[in-house]
Structures are given as structure tokens and as C-alpha cells.
Amino acid sequence: MSWTVYLSGEIHTDWRERIERGCADAGLELTFYGPVTDHAASDDCGVAILGPEGKPFWKDHLGAGVNAIRTRSLLEASDVVVVRFGEQYRQWNAAFDAGYAAALGKPLITLHPEEHDHALKEVDRAALVVAREPEQVVDVLRYVLDGTLPARPQA
Template identity: 70%
Template sequence: MTLKVYLSGEIHTDWREQITQGATGLDVVFSGPVTDHAASDDCGVAILGAEDNKFWHDRKGAQINAIRTRKGIAEADVVVVRFGEQYKQWNAAFDAGYAAALGKSLIILHGAEHAHALKEVDAAALAVATEPRQVVEILRYVLSGSLPA
């Protein structure tokens, strides 16, 4: 059984690499958003033309990014959403809600400092992890039934 896993959320740490490297040898295909922050922010104006108003600048980029995000979440078997410590990730919360609305298996990843703020998001998830290693172990268990050594 191949699992399609969409990795959503913060882009400022190496959590995606930790998961993809930890899952080496598992039958998993990963996808995710564009993680180049500047490219993600500026794709709309780079492709469709400059905007004087920052609102429209951001909106063009958000809409183009949404094409990739919607497709990735819709095609995923499992959606992992990471909330980092440094920024409020409203887009990550939106992705979690979108995945939940589609009935996707949802794994939330965050530290203890966000437990209260994300209680509703956590309640929609099938698992809440605090470390990328735990996400890998969940994927391993789902695919093989093997518990961590």
C-alpha cells in the first residue's frame, strides 16, 4: 500500500526533511507547498503582473498557491500539518480545516506551547505529534503494523 502524504505548514525549519529522510524505505510519496518563501509570496505578481496594493499582491500569490495546495490535499491519503514556534501560521490552520472537511486522515505536529491555541484543530486530527520522528513512526505503523524498536 502506497501512502500519499501532503506536508503542510511552517517553512522555516527542517521538519519536512526529517520526515522524508526518516521514511526512507517506506512506501510513501510526499508532496507539499512551495517552500521557497519569496517565490510563494511573489508568484502572483511575477506571473500575472505587479500590484501597487499589497492586498492584491498577496491575493494573487495566495490564489496561485491554492491551486497546488488544493490538489495536493485532495490527492493525499494523509495530511500532516506543522505549526512552528516562530510565526502564527493561519494558512496551516486553513489547510488543516480543508483536509478535515475532505475527510482526510490528519496528523497535526506542534510543540506543547500551542496545545491550547490549537485544541480545536487537534480535536479534528487522528494523531497529534510533537516531533517529526513520531510522524515517521505513525507512517511506519500504518504501513507495516510495526511498533517502534
């Protein structure tokens, strides 16, 4: 069985690569989608394609529209959505993606440190899984695809 997984959220760490590498190492047949992770390109796509805007609000508005074509289409095409909330920045777009995925009825996995539990309680309530590390996401995907539990050291 081949599934598609949308990886949303924080763009400043290697969490996506850790999930993709872990899934490849586990032999899982997955296709990964995600937003444009080049921050400058994502911010400037609207004005780079459609022309300059005089006010930052309208520059952001154009870029958000262009990026939404990608985000909405790929979220809708995905079987599972993983949303990472990082430690350094507020990811309002990630919260929007989580809500959109929940509204579409997509299985949702959130990934964030314990310190964010209170702030993300509503988002986590919509998620089927709350993970702390990318490797836990790999273990969840392995289990739901193959029924295989991770090897645990004997106590």
C-alpha cells in the first residue's frame, strides 16, 4: 500500500528529513508532500510572479494566495497530515493547516515539544496522535501501514 503524507509546519530544523529518512529505512512506501520551505521564495512568490505591491499587507496577501494553491491541493491529496510546531517561531500557518486537515477529515498527527501542550490543546484534541519526536511519527506510520511495533530494549 502506498500512502501520501503532508508534512506541514516549522521549516528551520531537520524534522522532515528525519521522518523521510526513517520511513525509507523502514521500507515504507510513502510519498511526502509539503509547503515550499525556502522562506524567501514563499514570502516573495506573489510579487515575483504577479508584480510588485506597494504595501507589505498586499505583498503577503498575494503570496498567501499562491502558496494556498499548493497547500490546499496537496493537503487534500494526502492520506495523513503531520503538523510540526517548532520551538523558535509561532507557526500560524501550521495551525491553519491542522484545522484545514481536520475539516477535511484527514488523519492528523501533531509534532511538538511538551511545553506547547497548553497552547495547542485544541489542535491536539483534533489530532489522532501527538508526537514529541520525528522518530515517533515514523513508528506511527510503520505501525499503521505494516502493523509492526518498534523494537524496544528489554527492561
